[in-house]
Amino acid sequence: MVFSSLVFLFFYLAVVLLVYYIVPRKYRNFVLLLFSLLFYGWGEPVFITLMLFSTVSDYTFGRLIDRNRDNRPKARAFMIAAVAVNLALLGVFKYAGLLTDTLRILPPFSQIPIVTIPLPIGISFYTFQTMSYSIDVYRGDAPVQKNIIAFGTYVTLFPQLIAGPIVRYKDVAEQMEGRRENVDQFAHGVRLFLIGLGKKALLGNQMALLWDLLREKQDSLGILGAWLGITAFALHIYFDFGGYSDMARGLGNMLGFEFLKNFDYPYISRSISEFWRRWHISLGTWFREYVYIPLGGNRKGMPRTIRNLLIVWFLTGLWHGASWNYVLWGVYFGFLIMLERLFLEKWIRSLPRAFSHIYLLVLVLVSWVFFYFEDTAQMVHYLGLMFTLQNGVLGGETGRQLLGFLPLLVVAFVSCTPWGAGLYHRLEHRKGFSVAELTGALALLVLSTASLVSQSYNPFIYFRF
Amino acid sequence: MDNRKQNKRMLVLFCSFIGVFFLLFFIAPKQTFSPLEKRVLAQMPSFSLKEELNLERESKFSEEFDSYLADHFFGRNFWVGLNAYYELYTGRNGLHDVYAGKDGYILEKPVTVTDVNTRYTENRIEYIKSFAQETGIKPTVMIIPSTGYIQPDKLPALADEYKDDILMSQLYQRMGDTVQPLDITAALGEQAASRQIFYRTDHHWTSTGAYTAYEEYCKSAGLTPVAEEAFTKTSYGGFTGTTYSRSALWLNRSDTLELWQGPNPLEIWIQDTETTTDSPFFTEYLTQPDKYPIYLDGNRGLVRITNAKGNGQRLLLVKDSFGNCLAPFLAQNYSEVLIIDLRAYKKGDVAQLVKNEGIDHILIEYCLNQFVNDTNGIWLK
Numbered sequence: 143m144v145f146s147s148l149v150f151l152f153f154y155l156a157v158v159l160l161v162y163y164i165v166p167r168k169y170r171n172f173v174l175l176l177f178s179l180l181f182y183g184w185g186e187p188v189f190i191t192l193m194l195f196s197t198v199s200d201y202t203f204g205r206l207i208d209r210n211r212d213n214r215p216k217a218r219a220f221m222i223a224a225v226a227v228n229l230a231l232l233g234v235f236k237y238a239g240l241l242t243d244t245l246r247i248l249p250p251f252s253q254i255p256i257v258t259i260p261l262p263i264g265i266s267f268y269t270f271q272t273m274s275y276s277i278d279v280y281r282g283d284a285p286v287q288k289n290i291i292a293f294g295t296y297v298t299l300f301p302q303l304i305a306g307p308i309v310r311y312k313d314v315a316e317q318m319e320g321r322r323e324n325v326d327q328f329a330h331g332v333r334l335f336l337i338g339l340g341k342k343a344l345l346g347n348q349m350a351l352l353w354d355l356l357r358e359k360q361d362s363l364g365i366l367g368a369w370l371g372i373t374a375f376a377l378h379i380y381f382d383f384g385g386y387s388d389m390a391r392g393l394g395n396m397l398g399f400e401f402l403k404n405f406d407y408p409y410i411s412r413s414i415s416e417f418w419r420r421w422h423i424s425l426g427t428w429f430r431e432y433v434y435i436p437l438g439g440n441r442k443g444m445p446r447t448i449r450n451l452l453i454v455w456f457l458t459g460l461w462h463g464a465s466w467n468y469v470l471w472g473v474y475f476g477f478l479i480m481l482e483r484l485f486l487e488k489w490i491r492s493l494p495r496a497f498s499h500i501y502l503l504v505l506v507l508v509s510w511v512f513f514y515f516e517d518t519a520q521m522v523h524y525l526g527l528m529f530t531l532q533n534g535v536l537g538g539e540t541g542r543q544l545l546g547f548l549p550l551l552v553v554a555f556v557s558c559t560p561w562g563a564g565l566y567h568r569l570e571h572r573k574g575f576s577v578a579e580l581t582g583a584l585a586l587l588v589l590s591t592a593s594l595v596s597q598s599y600n601p602f603i604y605f606r607f
Numbered sequence: 608m609d610n611r612k613q614n615k616r617m618l619v620l621f622c623s624f625i626g627v628f629f630l631l632f633f634i635a636p637k638q639t640f641s642p643l644e645k646r647v648l649a650q651m652p653s654f655s656l657k658e659e660l661n662l663e664r665e666s667k668f669s670e671e672f673d674s675y676l677a678d679h680f681f682g683r684n685f686w687v688g689l690n691a692y693y694e695l696y697t698g699r700n701g702l703h704d705v706y707a708g709k710d711g712y713i714l715e716k717p718v719t720v721t722d723v724n725t726r727y728t729e730n731r732i733e734y735i736k737s738f739a740q741e742t743g744i745k746p747t748v749m750i751i752p753s754t755g756y757i758q759p760d761k762l763p764a765l766a767d768e769y770k771d772d773i774l775m776s777q778l779y780q781r782m783g784d785t786v787q788p789l790d791i792t793a794a795l796g797e798q799a800a801s802r803q804i805f806y807r808t809d810h811h812w813t814s815t816g817a818y819t820a821y822e823e824y825c826k827s828a829g830l831t832p833v834a835e836e837a838f839t840k841t842s843y844g845g846f847t848g849t850t851y852s853r854s855a856l857w858l859n860r861s862d863t864l865e866l867w868q869g870p871n872p873l874e875i876w877i878q879d880t881e882t883t884t885d886s887p888f889f890t891e892y893l894t895q896p897d898k899y900p901i902y903l904d905g906n907r908g909l910v911r912i913t914n915a916k917g918n919g920q921r922l923l924l925v926k927d928s929f930g931n932c933l934a935p936f937l938a939q940n941y942s943e944v945l946i947i948d949l950r951a952y953k954k955g956d957v958a959q960l961v962k963n964e965g966i967d968h969i970l971i972e973y974c975l976n977q978f979v980n981d982t983n984g985i986w987l988k
Contacts, residue, residue: 588689
């Protein structure tokens with residue numbers, strides 16, 4: 143199930159909220175657990191078993207690590223086992239196909255059969271969450287959860303289940319049993335949710351459409367057309383994923399949870415390093431805490447730092463999908479961040495602001511070409527369109543598409559900046575704000591509903607990860 | 608401002624919005640058919656746990672339930688319409704295969720050539736060629752260009768280019784000498800300057816448009832067309848067609864259907880329903896949501912129109928839906944017009960039929976879109 147669907151909004155959510163607030167507080171985790179499993183199994187009920195297995199396994203390892211707190215080698219062994227189980231799940235369900243496809247290129251392995259294992263949605267998100275739990279319990283950064291219902295609720299919690307943010311256990315440990323839902327938090331959740339819904343349904347989907355329209359006519363795409371196309375994709379992926387994160391946080395608020403921010407206006411960054419502090423924050427944090435720092439981070443000399451950066455960015459790329467283009471995408475960022483660490487960032491920041499913004503946007507837009515095209519030939523072809531004048535400046539129907547989508551593009555560009563939030567806070571205490579805010583909320587609801595009813599088929603692209 | 612109060616209002620707004628539509632879904636009566644979309648709406652799917660646990664199942668309960676919910680969402684047409692106007696007024700015209708044009712015209716977007724339909728087109732041309740050889744009669748082929756091509760003045764500012772002329776000349780060229788091309792573009796264009804030859808809300812031509820094509824056909828076949836004044840015309844308003852449905856611009860003005868009753872009495876026999884009548888106009892459709900089948904009862908497989916005062920010759924008309932309006936005009940001259948729609952007449956071997964029926968002339972009529980995209984050309988074989 144995805145948030146931006148009629149069945150979620152007008153069916154699932156309506157029932158969940160009703161039941162959740164009717165039952166006494168002590169049963170609320172259980173209610174959430176049941177409904178989250180329903181949410182997860184909606185498309186593929188088979189995978190509920192996987193989810194239950196994951197929950198029981200991580201719960202058990204957590205208890206074992208905790209019981210052996212004073213016997214470090216033993217606790218360490220259980221922690222490693224817990225991580226290994228999660229990595230094995232990821233390996234089998236996500237990367238087996240890539241591994242066998244790649245091995246097959248080598249002569250001794252050319253006979254390996256083709257592996258087609260369906261990808262359980264959200265597996266990259268929840269395995270990372272539960273790994274953080276085992277490691278944090280081992281490190282003593284998080285308390286063990288002895289109540290399996292509460293633990294199951296954490297693993298399966300539907301707001302962040304299939305597309306993040308990757309909530310670390312230590313950030314919500316207290317909330318699992320001690321949260322107190324209230325009107326203010328709920329209303330804040332509604333605001334976040336509606337903004338996220340608007341981003342996804344009114345901007346993200348439309349930018350995907352523009353990208354498709356331009357990409358379909360690639361043969362006649364001029365240099366500006368190609369940049370417009372990848373800009374549309376950049377906006378699509380931001381509003382899609384960012385909108386989804388907003389909705390997740392909003393839903394969390396409605397249920398009494400508080401999740402950390404996952405996006406912080408990434409496109410206003412002035413360096414790649416800054417971009418990654420603002421983009422998919424929960425993933426960056428995860429890799430920093432559980433891979434980069436344990437490897438020694440930047441405290442063991444430049445060669446080690448470079449090695450660590452490359453490992454982290456190789457893995458970050460691979461996390462996004464079982465295809466080598468994602469690895470290329472990750473390593474590309476790793477390489478740029480390395481250069482920025484060495485000298486580039488200082489130099490870039492000494493330039494006028496406009497230059498550093500352009501620097502960031504150009505490099506990020508190029509990265510989305512690596513990200514989008516799994517097929518190398520198509521990727522190279524598209525890069526060719528972006529850097530040569532083979533089809534002229536605009537090309538084909540780009541001008542018409544640009545004009546048609548211009549109003550939306552303007553809204554999208556403004557929405558990439560904190561300008562709207564700033565305006566909101568300036569007007570907050572003015573007279574008439576109350577009515578204006580409610581009208582705005584209703585408009586978002588009505589237009590998003592209209593859009594969802596009109597396009598009942600609406601796959602959410604982050605499912606693949 | 609009292610924050611707590613505003614927060615309560617926000618909570619109530621959101622919860623009542625989703626709650627009300629949740630309840631309405633259960634309370635409101637459900638339709639089984641959507642006339643605007645001309646399709647049966649989804650039904651409540653049945654759930655079988657055994658089936659759901661099979662990863663290779665053909666249909667998923669979740670997907671079927673999603674479409675059931677979307678199809679029966681309360682006020683569905685209102686929402687779809689609202690979205691259509693929202694898209695239009697924020698600059699995006701033509702997202703749903705049609706353009707909202709000027710003077711209330713909603714026009715199909717230009718026909719595009721793809722790898723897939725190129726194959727269909729190639730096949731169709733081969734079938735037509737071998738059909739011509741087998742029958743020994745050189746068929747006249749009439750391809751009807753689209754509204755947007757004939758009436759560019761009705762297009763919105765940011766429309767794609769219509770290349771109907773290039774496409775049509777390529778098609779005629781590829782059919783070569785085996786057929787007699789009949790290009791009616793100029794005649795339609797001339798008429799369009801002063802009269803309505805295409806509907807505003809539908810992709811078809813009006814009776815005036817069909818009459819223009821009829822005149823052109825007569826010219827090429829050496830016949831004298833019945834003068835326009837000789838027809839008795841009846842008009843019915845409130846017609847909305849295919850482009851209207853697709854656009855979801857519900858407030859757009861509607862069209863008027865004109866029925867042109869010719870001077871020569873006709874007898875119409877429809878094989879599919881085994882009915883015989885004396886009028887090519889099936890006015891019972893006027894009360895139905897889809898009124899276009901008023902012409903010849905819609906797309907029937909085989910229809911025969913006989914005219915006791917005809918010229919003693921027999922015409923075979925192989926057609927798409929544009930032909931339903933055209934055929935009664937042709938029947939004013941011919942003693943018999945045999946009409947075949949390959950989308951419903953799937954018996955094949957039309958050449959044999961031509962021989963059995965003693966056909967003298969053949970007219971193959973398609974609008975450009977159907978000529979390029981329809982996949983039923985094979986039934987000519």
